[in-house]
Amino acid sequence: MKKALMLVLTGLAVSVATSAWAEGGSAEAGKTKSATCAACHGMDGNSVNPEWPKLAGQHESYIVKQLMNFKNDERVNATMTPQAKPLSDQDMADLAAYFSSQAVKPGEADQAKVTLGEQVYKGGNNASGVAACAACHGPTGAGNPASNFPSLHGQQTTYVKNQLMAFRKGERANDAGKMMRNIAANMTDAEIDAVAEYIAGLK
Structure with a gap:
């Protein structure tokens, strides 16, 4: 606690x-x-x-x-x-x-991967200790400016994958309290790929 x-x-x-x-x-x-x-x-x-x-x-x-x-x-x-x-x-x-002040243009998700992506984004993976992305970034990916959690909806798939991989490897370490590093450390390649696809399609 x-x-x-x-x-x-x-x-x-x-x-x-x-x-x-x-x-x-x-x-x-x-x-x-x-x-x-x-x-x-x-x-x-x-x-x-x-x-x-x-x-x-x-x-x-x-x-x-x-x-x-x-x-x-x-x-x-x-x-x-x-x-x-x-x-x-x-x-x-x-x-x-x-x-x-600019409007983000929606992206396109690979529909073959969004089922797993939605599952991890909204519910995480209790078995491996992966927290739900929506807990911080919101159900639509709008983020939470009060807590400095970024907006994700419509973000580039490749960019999201690269950042999650960087957090997992510890190559990116500017997350408060190692929050993202701890989450990404337990994500599989397939989960990272699927979540990135799902985020791209969020509006």
């Missing part, structure tokens, strides 16, 4: 701090500053390359946190780390305001 409480408090502390930092972002200024981002993430935040995430409709606080993490080497990516390094607090707030 103590461990669970600490995880919740840690997540809340991060979300409060990040939300406060992101206040005052200008979507108009962010649109101007997003020209470099558009090469990978699309002009409106809807990337066309499955390797790169859609940013459209993502919570401001989550976008700011990820940019902070890239800048501070808490999350490492050969492309994003050097992009984030020169950004100021205001730049991050403005970019977050712009991309969060």
